[in-house]
Amino acid sequence: MQFYTQEQMVNKHVGAKGTPAREEYDEQVELMLVGEAIRKARQAKSLSQEQLGEMVGVQKAQISRLENGKNLTLASICKLFKALGQQVSLDIPSIGRVALC
Secondary structure (H helix, E strand, O other), X not given: OOOOOHHHHHHHHXXXXXXXXXXXXXXXXXXXXXXXXXXXXXXXXXOOHHHHXXXXXXXXXXXXXXXXXXXXXXXXXXXXXXXXXXXXXEEEOOOEEEEOO
């Protein structure tokens, strides 16, 4: 039996780094990870999606979409994490860690 790394499987089934399909895949994975971070931060504060939505002025359905990596913008990310009392920063390879909000 042969074993494959995750990178090998993604290269085979999605495409090599630098290809349009791979770029889209990597972006979707990153958005899902941001959504998961939002979910974990909300749950750590013992808030429901509805409660968080009330805090930032959106409906529960929008919180659900954001937690699933949909409709994410820097503004929405900042608004949510500020409401949760969390700081947001980006790791930019050429610059380092940069605080967003």
